[in-house]
Amino acid sequence: MENLQVRIWRGKENGGFQEFEVPRQESQTVLDVVTYVQRKCDPTLSYRFACRVGVCGSCAMTVNGVSRWTCRTHVDKVADENKVEIAPLRNLPVIKDLVTDMSEFFDKWAKARGRFTGSTTRKDEFARVSPESKERKRVDAGIECIGCGVCYSACDVVTWNKDYLGPAALNRAWTLVNDVRDTARAERLAAVAGDAGCHACHTHLNCTERCPKGLSPTAGIAGLKRAVLAATLSGEI
């Protein structure tokens, strides 16, 4: 097989692409390519990975302009004319090469009040929530998020509006708004309302298209828009 022509981002935001040649294999992933470059070509290349089997989300990068998990991206699927371009995730500051600073991603998660607030203690009975209830079905549809940042990287509104909380934070807020045990619904709806919140979403569906877990933050954000409007008109927030 021909060698792959690989371009990899080096440096920070004002860096550049460096070119490498990588032998092509059967069943090769983009993460395999990055690993080969770091081990055999240039040990100074920085990148993140952990499980390498598609469950942790650490290896998320931009491959040929698309945000995705590199361990779950077969080279066959993306290498048109034997070329692959690998860059760090979009919309996040670059620490070095393929590694981004995810602080703002998680700070926005906190700003959207993406944490549970309960009213019971370990001495109380378990809460009873039917998995068939419509609220729990809404939660279950979005609960599997592992915070990989692919949706945040794919979102155009995040690029255009630096205060926008982003799809992951809003998706998590939606799962908590529908959690019947949670006691901070009004505060959370207030946190996700407005120009920097759910109302900034233009329903482009980039997040839903790219989410490696098959979630739909767009659907959750649409739900938040309805819930916030209702709460605003009723005076709850």
Add this chain to the structure above:
Amino acid sequence: MSRRSEVLLWGAQRISAMVLAVCVVVHLITMIYAVRSGLSGAEILGRTQGNVGWFMFYAVFVAAVSVHAPIGLRTILAETFNWRGQSANVFAAVVGLSLAMWGLRAVMAVFGGAPS
């Protein structure tokens, strides 16, 4: 701008969009009919001037545009040019008022006159 105002602006954008969806379809059908029928300007005005029903329809159309356009413009200014804050809000509001003014002027010219 307060959070409450931002939410209400979004709500107004949605409602005006629903009104516009109806108005635009009706307007397009009417325009295509008028052009296809080969009506002259004078013939059109003969039918529209003094027509209270169509006056009301186009007045509502102008109102919906005057709400929808400035709210959308405000977002576009923020996202494309990073122009946010009070100055951008005032600019968008002025655009909205201008559209209302000129629009109503046009409606009065085309549909105004003694009811026929």
